[in-house]
Amino acid sequence: MSQIKQMIRLHQQGYAIKAIARSLSISKNTVKSYLYKIGEAKLNMTDLLALEDPVLEGLLHSGNPAYRDPRFEDLKERLPHLEKELKRVGVTRKLLWEEYKVSYPQGYGYSQFCYHFSQLSVSARSGTMVMQHEPADKLYIDFSGKKLHYIDIETGELINCEVFVACLPYSNYCYAKAVRSQTIPNFIGALNDCLWFLGGVPKALVPDNLKSAVTKSDRYEPDINRSMEDLANHYDTVVVPARAGKPRDKSAVENHVKIVYTQVFARLRNRRFFDLESLNEAITSCVDKLNQTRMQNRSYCRQERFISSEKHLLGKLPVDRFELKHYAELKVADNGHIYLGRDRHSYSVPYIHRRQKAQVVYTDRMVYI
Structure with missing residues (x-):
C-alpha cells in the first residue's frame, strides 16, 4: 500500500498529524500538504482509497514545476530548429546556447539548457516495435x-x-x-x-x-x-x-x-x-x-x-540449381546466324529470320534464341 493510502487511513482513524508523520517516517509538512490538497479539492477519502496507487498519486502530485516554467515552453518551440542546426558542420550545443541566450536573455543556463534539450530530443524521437517473425517466412x-x-x-x-x-x-x-x-x-x-x-x-x-x-x-x-x-x-x-x-x-x-x-x-x-x-x-x-x-x-x-x-x-528446392541468365537482342545476319560476343560464337537460326532482331537468353550451359 502506498504511503498516501496509509496516511488517509490513519487520518480517518483519528490520528493527529504529528502521530501520522512519526508513524510513516515523513515530515509533518508533507502530511499537512496532502490533507490540504484533499480538502481543497473536496475529494472523498473512501473513494481515494479505492483508486489504484498511480492514479491516486497523479491526483495529488501536480508534477515537476520545472516543466511548467515559461522557459521550458519556449525551448520546446525552438526544438525542431535547434535539432536541425545541430546537424550542421561545426555546430555545437555550446554555440546554440550562446545564440539562444542572445535571443532570450532570461533563458536557461548552459547546464539546464543541455539537460532539457536532451530530454525533449528523446521524447520527440519516434519509437520502435518488436517484430514478430513466422517460421520459414x-x-x-x-x-x-x-x-x-x-x-x-x-x-x-x-x-x-x-x-x-x-x-x-x-x-x-x-x-x-x-x-x-x-x-x-x-x-x-x-x-x-x-x-x-x-x-x-x-x-x-x-x-x-x-x-x-x-x-x-x-x-x-x-x-x-x-x-x-x-x-x-x-x-x-x-x-x-x-x-x-x-x-x-x-x-x-x-x-x-x-x-x-x-x-x-x-x-x-x-x-x-x-x-x-x-x-x-x-x-x-x-x-x-x-x-x-x-x-x-x-x-x-x-x-x-x-x-x-x-x-x-520451407518450400521444396527444385531439381536443378538456378543458373544466372543473360539477355541480349541481336540481329540475324544474312547468313542466318547471330553472333554472341560473350563467347565469340555464332549460332544458327532458321534462314527465314535473317535481318530480324532476335531475343537471346543464355546461361553458362545453354543459349536460347
Whole structure:
C-alpha cells in the first residue's frame, strides 16, 4: 500500500498529524500538504482509497514545476530548429546556447539548457516495435560493411572480399560466405548457395537495396533486378526489398552482421588464406560453431530451433540449381546466324529470320534464341 493510502487511513482513524508523520517516517509538512490538497479539492477519502496507487498519486502530485516554467515552453518551440542546426558542420550545443541566450536573455543556463534539450530530443524521437517473425517466412540478406581478404600467392597482393550474410529471423539461423564483389553473378551465386545450404526456400527474400538485387529503390514500388526475379521464379518465392532510406525492419540481419564480426572476423584475424576457397572453409566452420552454440538466455541453439521448428516448413528446392541468365537482342545476319560476343560464337537460326532482331537468353550451359 502506498504511503498516501496509509496516511488517509490513519487520518480517518483519528490520528493527529504529528502521530501520522512519526508513524510513516515523513515530515509533518508533507502530511499537512496532502490533507490540504484533499480538502481543497473536496475529494472523498473512501473513494481515494479505492483508486489504484498511480492514479491516486497523479491526483495529488501536480508534477515537476520545472516543466511548467515559461522557459521550458519556449525551448520546446525552438526544438525542431535547434535539432536541425545541430546537424550542421561545426555546430555545437555550446554555440546554440550562446545564440539562444542572445535571443532570450532570461533563458536557461548552459547546464539546464543541455539537460532539457536532451530530454525533449528523446521524447520527440519516434519509437520502435518488436517484430514478430513466422517460421520459414522470410530470409533477410545483406553484405557486411567490413571486408575479409586472402593473399594472392603469386604477387603477395591482398585481395579484398565482400561478405554475404543471410539469416532466418525466426530461428536466427545464419549463413555467411565471402565473394569477390557485390556484382550480380557473385551476389546471385551466394544467394543460390545459401538456399541449398538451408535445404529449402522461404516464402520471401528480403535483400537490402543494393544494385545487384534492386535496380531502382522506392518505398512503395521498387524495381527488382531481372536476375533476382529469375531466381525468385526458379525457386517459387518472391522478392520483398527492405524499405529505402534507413529501414528498421531488417534489424535481424544487421544484428547478425555484428555477430559475424565477432564470431568470424575476430576469430580469423590472425590467420592467412591464399585462396577464396580456403577462406570460405574457415568462414563455414565459424558459422557452424555459431549456429550450434546455445543462445544467451535460451534453452536451445540456432540449429536446434531451425531443424525442429522451421526447416520442414520451407518450400521444396527444385531439381536443378538456378543458373544466372543473360539477355541480349541481336540481329540475324544474312547468313542466318547471330553472333554472341560473350563467347565469340555464332549460332544458327532458321534462314527465314535473317535481318530480324532476335531475343537471346543464355546461361553458362545453354543459349536460347
